[in-house]
Structures are given as structure tokens and as C-alpha cells.
Amino acid sequence: MIAIPTEEEIFSRLISNYLAIAGPMNVDEGTIPYDFLKPVSLEFYYAYQFIQALYYALWVEYAEGENLDLAVSVAGIERKLATKAQLTLPQLKFVGIPNSEIRAGTRFMTEGISPLFFVVPETVVLDSNGVGFGLLEAEQAGAAWKITAGTTLLPVNTINGLQSVELLGNLEGGTDDESDEELRNRYWQKVRRRATSGNAAHYIEWALEVPGVAAARVFENVDGPNTVRVVLLGQNGTSPDSTIVENARRHILSQRPLGPGDDGIFVMAALPKVFNFYSKVRLLKNYSMEEVTAAYKKALQSYFTELLEYDDVEMASRTIIRTKTGALLHSVSGVEDYDELTINGEMTNQTIDSFEIPVVGTVTLEVMI
Known part of the structure; x- marks a missing residue:
């Protein structure tokens, strides 16, 4: 923490130094010493503010945005950027006039006042029965575009020969930009762990470099001698989808030194386990049960x-x-x-298996009488 003097403190020191040199005189507002030194004290104060801002901008604990990107770059870390969601298999079903084409670049959108937009990356030609299957990817990067099978899609423009479209699979791989908090935590984990020569910390570091992976755990030799199992946690305490898991597996295989063969590296998504909380509480004045419940749920998520x-x-x-x-x-x-x-209806500690992730379920608070 760096403290800076106030403008009044700076001005007082300037006046004291001036009088020490020039001798006693009137320095009230409107006098020459006052009018001369007051603007100087303001400029010094602005300079102190700049120095303080620069200090915080370049210190990982306080930096934000691009300044944080610069601060962590000294450790060889780059912010993970958002990725687009997409179908990994041709699971977008088209029905229409036989031999009709759904051209590459055709756009679809979800229903609602704030629709999400998607595009067909490759041309699809309907067969003699008027049926075809194609891929779909989001126009923009982000987790919000990970829509699920059955989501209604509408063509943005009229498509000749198309009668209906049906989404048969889930879009995977869409991730948000790594937040400042996530990037900062990844930096501290790297500098505090001793990642070297393919040890457990090294596997965690490689896993965290993959977009969509927020945390990882490593287990050695659980699948036999000379094996490594990496369990992944997704953003916002979720279980990552198969695309993110596969991306992590490929990245780890490309980074690891000599050691376990490809068949000895197991990468999997953590399995969610839900925990529900109940308690009676006595509140202080001017606090509502809703805001206390929300704050408690956030604290539990951080604990998990x-x-x-x-x-x-x-x-x-x-x-x-x-x-x-x-x-x-x-x-x-x-x-x-x-x-x-109580946690899941019990007044006891709860256990999480080695391959599970705790998920905050319901948080129910009632007034204590």
C-alpha cells in the first residue's frame, strides 16, 4: 500500500519551507507566496496521484484490465480469450425441398428480444428426401452461446426451399474471457507452486492455460503405475464440456516432457455434487433476508x-x-x-470424492425466533 499526502499537507510543507528561507511574512490567501505556491501544491498532488496509480497499475494484486495483462506477462502468462461455441458433429437437421442448398454463412438466431446469432460454416445439400445435417457455430465468442439440443432456431433471412430446422446436439467449447480475478489467481498459483519437470504442479499449470478451465487437480498413479489423471473444473464452478476436456488433453500432451505415454495421461471433467444449505438466522436492523442469502451463497461458492x-x-x-x-x-x-x-439435511461435515466438484444448490435461510 502506498500512501500519498493531501494537497493541503503538500501546501503546508511548501509554505513552511518558504518561510524557513524567506523569513516571517504574511502568507494568507491573496498574498504573493500563497498565489505562487498554491498552484505548485496542486501539481505536486496530481503527480503523487499519478505515481500511486502507476504503482497499482503495475502490481498484480491491484492491476486491472490491460494493466493486469502487462503485470502477469513477466511470468509468461497471457489472458485466456473467449472462444466460440460450436457443434462438434453435424447435428443441425434441415428439412425442405430435395436438393436445396443451405449455403455456408447462412445465419440463424434464437427466439426472444435479445437473440443470439449463429452461422452455418459449411454448405449443406438436402438429400432426395429433403433432409440434411450440418454444423453450427456461434457468431460471437462467449459461454452464453452454448445452447442446448432442442433450442428453437430461426433463419435471419428467408431461405428458399427450407421448411424447418432442428438442433439435435449441444454446442460446446464456448468460453468467456478470463476475468481479472481468474487471471490474477492463475498468476499467484504459478509463482507459488514449484512447477518443474512434469510434476503435479506442472500439469495443473498446463491445464489452466486452456480456455474454459478454471481449476484442476492432479492424481498420480491412480490408474496404474506411471499414469497421471487430471480432473478439470470449468468456469463459474461448472463441469467443462467434452470439447474443453479434449482441448486440455491435447495441450497437456503437447507440453509434457518425457514421462507417461499418451495412454497414461487421463484428462476428465469433474463430476458435480450438489450441496443444499439450511439455517435459521437473526438479522440486524436494515438488512433483508434476500441480500443476506445472496451474500452467503457467494461466500459458499468462494469456499468451494x-x-x-x-x-x-x-x-x-x-x-x-x-x-x-x-x-x-x-x-x-x-x-x-x-x-x-444443516448441509443436505445433516448437521455433519460432508465429503467430496476425489473426482467431484462441490456445487452450491439451494440456500434457505429462515428467521430465528
């Missing part, structure tokens, strides 16, 4: 993320400590006291 940051390959499971979740509830602004806290 912390559980996944351990890289102790010998630890077979994780424990959600009930008293810890209680402490988190008590630390939420507006909570005076709580009682009868």
Missing part, C-alpha cells in the same frame, strides 16, 4: 473454489466442514446469530 485449489495428490477426498460454513454465515454483513445449520 478454495477446496479445489489444493494439489495434494495423496488426498483422496475433500471435506466440507460444517463449522466453517457456519463461520461464513456469521461473517455475512447483517447476520447477528444463526442456529440449526
Whole structure:
């Protein structure tokens, strides 16, 4: 933390130094010393502000946006950019007049006042029965474009010969830009871990370089001698889709040194396990149950993320400590006291298997009488 003097403090020092040299005199507003030194103190204050801003801009803990990109680049880290969602198989079904063409570049959109837009990357020719199957990809990058099978799609423009279109598969691979918080955490994980020569920390580092991977755990020799299993966590505490998992597997194989063969590297998505919370709480004045519930849920999500940051390959499971979740509830602004806290209906600690990720389910808080 760097502290800067106020403009008044700077002006006071300038006046004191001036009087020490020139001797006693009137320095009230309107006098020559005042009018001369007041603008100088303002400029010095602006200079101090610039120095403070520069300090924060180049320090990873405080930098944001492009400044953070620059700060982490010294460790060889680049922000992961958003990627486009797409079908990995031709699962967009067209029905229409036989031998009609759905040209490459044809656009479709979802329903609603804020539709998402997609494009057919390759021309599809309907067969003699008037049926064809094609690929589909998002026009823009981002996780919001990962629509699922059955989503209604409408042609942006009239397509001659097309009668209907049906999405039979889920779009995969769409990811958001790596947030400042995610990028900052990845930087600290890299500089604090000793990633070298293909150890567990190295596999975690490689996995985190892949768009859509927010965290990873590594298990050595669980699938036999000289094997490595990498379990991936997606953005926002989700389980990554098969496209992200495959991208991670390929990236890890391209980066790893000599060691386990390709058949000895197992990359998989973590399996979600839902935990529901219930408690009675006594609130302080001017706080609502809705805002306290939202804050508690956010705190639980952060706690769950912390559980996944351990890289102790010998630890077979994780424990959600009930008293810890209680402490988190008590630390939420507006909570005076709580009682009868349960996790999945039990007043005990809960266990997460080594290949599972904890997911915050329902958070139900009731007024303590």
C-alpha cells in the first residue's frame, strides 16, 4: 500500500519551507507566496496521484484490465480469450425441398428480444428426401452461446426451399474471457507452486492455460503405475464440456516432457455434487433476508473454489466442514446469530470424492425466533 499526502499537507510543507528561507511574512490567501505556491501544491498532488496509480497499475494484486495483462506477462502468462461455441458433429437437421442448398454463412438466431446469432460454416445439400445435417457455430465468442439440443432456431433471412430446422446436439467449447480475478489467481498459483519437470504442479499449470478451465487437480498413479489423471473444473464452478476436456488433453500432451505415454495421461471433467444449505438466522436492523442469502451463497461458492485449489495428490477426498460454513454465515454483513445449520439435511461435515466438484444448490435461510 502506498500512501500519498493531501494537497493541503503538500501546501503546508511548501509554505513552511518558504518561510524557513524567506523569513516571517504574511502568507494568507491573496498574498504573493500563497498565489505562487498554491498552484505548485496542486501539481505536486496530481503527480503523487499519478505515481500511486502507476504503482497499482503495475502490481498484480491491484492491476486491472490491460494493466493486469502487462503485470502477469513477466511470468509468461497471457489472458485466456473467449472462444466460440460450436457443434462438434453435424447435428443441425434441415428439412425442405430435395436438393436445396443451405449455403455456408447462412445465419440463424434464437427466439426472444435479445437473440443470439449463429452461422452455418459449411454448405449443406438436402438429400432426395429433403433432409440434411450440418454444423453450427456461434457468431460471437462467449459461454452464453452454448445452447442446448432442442433450442428453437430461426433463419435471419428467408431461405428458399427450407421448411424447418432442428438442433439435435449441444454446442460446446464456448468460453468467456478470463476475468481479472481468474487471471490474477492463475498468476499467484504459478509463482507459488514449484512447477518443474512434469510434476503435479506442472500439469495443473498446463491445464489452466486452456480456455474454459478454471481449476484442476492432479492424481498420480491412480490408474496404474506411471499414469497421471487430471480432473478439470470449468468456469463459474461448472463441469467443462467434452470439447474443453479434449482441448486440455491435447495441450497437456503437447507440453509434457518425457514421462507417461499418451495412454497414461487421463484428462476428465469433474463430476458435480450438489450441496443444499439450511439455517435459521437473526438479522440486524436494515438488512433483508434476500441480500443476506445472496451474500452467503457467494461466500459458499468462494469456499468451494478454495477446496479445489489444493494439489495434494495423496488426498483422496475433500471435506466440507460444517463449522466453517457456519463461520461464513456469521461473517455475512447483517447476520447477528444463526442456529440449526444443516448441509443436505445433516448437521455433519460432508465429503467430496476425489473426482467431484462441490456445487452450491439451494440456500434457505429462515428467521430465528
